[in-house]
Amino acid sequence: MSAASPRPAAFPLAPNATIGILGGGQLGRMSALAAAELGYRCHIYAPQDNEPGMLVSAARTIADYEDAAALAAFAAAVDVVTFEFENVPVRTLEILAPLVPCRPGPKALAVCQDRLQEKAFFGSAGVPVAPWAAVTTEAELRDAIARIGLPAVLKTTRLGYDGRGQAVLREPGDAAAAWARLSPRPLILEAFVPFTQELSAIAARGADGATAVYDAVENRHRHHILDLSFAPARVAPAVADAARAHAARVAAALELVGVLAVEFFLLPDGTLLGNEIAPRPHNSGHWTQDACQSSQFHQHIRAVAGLPLGGAARHSDAVMRNLVGPEGMARLPALAADTGVSLHLYGKASAREGRKMGHANRLFRLESLAFTAEAELLSEL
């Protein structure tokens, strides 16, 4: 690797500067659309062509994430680099970082790629987590079960998302099958906590350390994939405030420049436990596109470009529904005909089972009665 320092940064980036984005999925696409609104060009780097983000960007590179020559050419062609998902190899950012400013940098990426590091990091940032144990042998799994109890969830430490790489253990007899399925990868056993709700909070942090945090939201999953987000979360103000404070603290501890999401479990006594950190715009923040002055994608681009952060206040209440697979796309005609809904589709060619194809945001007047009538909402959206 070159020992050179990155090019002197000229932040804030001037209009028409080019933002390089590693990854071309829907998060890269929506970041590119926000960047365009802010007057920037985007250059998408991804291993495959015709990714959703490429269809709305001025330039693209199709190359492997560890192709040093392609990365060097990419670094030379852009003014700053960001990434749209946390499974970009840390090595990629290590190759790029000496050549061009990278926001966020390798540190945030490394922490969030490994559930063990993530759990330890939560602790160091003052965010409580459920009991957990590292598991590398079947004997360690048995010890961990004895210590943590059941039910519990066995997960791969790396590359899991949307419920992949996980097994729920309800009784001791489940351990052998789970071990057989998930080993020999490094694993983590996490106590299954009796949560009443899943919440998340999104924080943006600028290069100057300024932070803007959106209202905490309440998430409902279906088949382990986010289905609905309610903004704001219908929880006690102290709980919502705690979620936002945790997210801001995590962003500061990671020295993040960009946007991150922290997912929480809410326990019956009001305790919040940190679950996951995503160092990028997050599905549970899509409601901000229609209900806030600056969306999470605008904030991410503002931070990456060195602009001051925008307004994170919510002007409307919102419910976001994911459109997943053929079933989600079957909702399109009804959603398109509904004047209370904004549609966001990702330009993906085929609606495979479990694939996120788009989402819909329904807006409500701030603190309106309709928003609190959950049953009505669920049937309406």
Added chain:
Amino acid sequence: MSAASPRPAAFPLAPNATIGILGGGQLGRMSALAAAELGYRCHIYAPQDNEPGMLVSAARTIADYEDAAALAAFAAAVDVVTFEFENVPVRTLEILAPLVPCRPGPKALAVCQDRLQEKAFFGSAGVPVAPWAAVTTEAELRDAIARIGLPAVLKTTRLGYDGRGQAVLREPGDAAAAWARLSPRPLILEAFVPFTQELSAIAARGADGATAVYDAVENRHRHHILDLSFAPARVAPAVADAARAHAARVAAALELVGVLAVEFFLLPDGTLLGNEIAPRPHNSGHWTQDACQSSQFHQHIRAVAGLPLGGAARHSDAVMRNLVGPEGMARLPALAADTGVSLHLYGKASAREGRKMGHANRLFRLESLAFTAEAELLSEL
């Protein structure tokens, strides 16, 4: 021209269908961004490369507007065609219309390209206009002045915008110089009306004839270029309603599929006079990007794609400020630091004098006091 009918339309367009846009300026760019959110690809057709719209679109054609071969290839590559400005030659749409659905069609374009047709059309649609006369000779100009009186405005009938191709006549002695400057093009003399405000209203009309009209806005110009729009217009409800009704009637009479803006003069007695029709998204509708569920660009794409129209209701009050030339761009640092403002920049390379580089939307709570405090607003934005 081929006698073939356009390809059978498959409306509403399926996700990932391609929308062809004639023109690549900021209106094409913002339409392309809205199309992307709705899951469509865009193909920009324009005579010059590197137009703002091309930087956010999947495909481009660089060719003259009357290049029949290039237009045929364009028609074959897209599912529907629209245009971003009304100075596209009518001939272009006449070449395309037999090959591919064009929305809006040649009729709306032809009416809006010629101030004489436009005035006559306003009359037929039941919208009053200021006294006017066609002028093709200097003698006709003198006759028109005698009939209409002074002050009056002499304008070219075609290709004028942002105050170009106009001369104000205050006294009879001004006629000769104005004639010398503007002839031998066909001209129109329009009475100079003592208006108290300039208003506009934006109407969207779907292929099924459904109409959605945004709140009327109040416009302030500077050097003949739109400077500020206040949404909603601070006028009596009856005036605002009349502006919206006029816009809807004009859209219906033009059999428009898409979005149009109608500009009005408001007289001291509350009368609205129609001034101009723009059969496309309009600068005075940019506030809808941040203050309405569906922006004028989303509505335009929805109409063109055959989707039902979206929600045009305003969730916030708004003030839009244009960023024009170097002076406008000098405001950027302050606007970027203002969390009450959303920025929209167009990706143009150089900020020439008088060039529209971007705009800023400030949001206010619905019917808030701050919005009505105009002086504060003007200094704030």
